[in-house]
Amino acid sequence: MSARNRAGELTVPKRCVRGHELTPRTTNIQTSANGPVGWSCVRCLREDTWTAHYARHSDPEQRGKPIPADVLAETAFERQKGARPSKHGPLEPWTKRVHFKSGWQYADEDPTPERREARRLATERAAHGVCAQGHIQRPASVYTDTKGREWCRPCRSEYAARRRAMLAASGVA
Numbered sequence: 001m002s003a004r005n006r007a008g009e010l011t012v013p014k015r016c017v018r019g020h021e022l023t024p025r026t027t028n029i030q031t032s033a034n035g036p037v038g039w040s041c042v043r044c045l046r047e048d049t050w051t052a053h054y055a056r057h058s059d060p061e062q063r064g065k066p067i068p069a070d071v072l073a074e075t076a077f078e079r080q081k082g083a084r085p086s087k088h089g090p091l092e093p094w095t096k097r098v099h100f101k102s103g104w105q106y107a108d109e110d111p112t113p114e115r116r117e118a119r120r121l122a123t124e125r126a127a128h129g130v131c132a133q134g135h136i137q138r139p140a141s142v143y144t145d146t147k148g149r150e151w152c153r154p155c156r157s158e159y160a161a162r163r164r165a166m167l168a169a170s171g172v173a
């Protein structure tokens with residue numbers, strides 16, 4: 001699929017038409033002497049190869065076998081070799097002109113569940129702010145008392161727990 005604009009930049013949508021997420025690991029970029037010219041989804045390619053193999057399989061048990069999820073897992077793919085010609089060498093200049101709407105760029109590490117979670121939290125922190133203790137101030141984490149003061153619920157419950165522990169230690173409770 002070609003989507004290059006006049007400046008020679010290529011924008012890759014968040015997902016392909018089948019709904020596969022597109023990241024450097026799961027996308028093949030076609031390049032010309034002028035830079036990136038198009039993209040294709042490698043999961044679609046793998047799916048098509050699978051379907052072609054199993055659709056007319058001679059063994060009726062195997063015929064039409066659906067593709068297992070782990071065959072399409074993002075960890076089952078590697079970035080295209082041309083993006084970084086030598087293992088620890090620099091990225092090819094064209095990679096800077098490709099923009100993934102999924103938010104995972106060539107300059108980033110490949111996504112993992114941990115990196116996805118870290119990004120999600122960073123987005124929430126930016127959207128809601130944090131208290132002095134670092135709790136994200138989502139609407140459900142903040143309450144206003146009768147005097148109009150705002151309190152952080154996690155801070156208040158930590159305070160209450162410390163207080164209970166102190167009282168228990170002093171033998172009052």
Ligand SMILES: [Zn+2]
Nearest residue numbers: 016020041044
């Ligand atoms: Zn796809």
Ligand SMILES: [Zn+2]
Nearest residue numbers: 131135152155
């Ligand atoms: Zn707090």
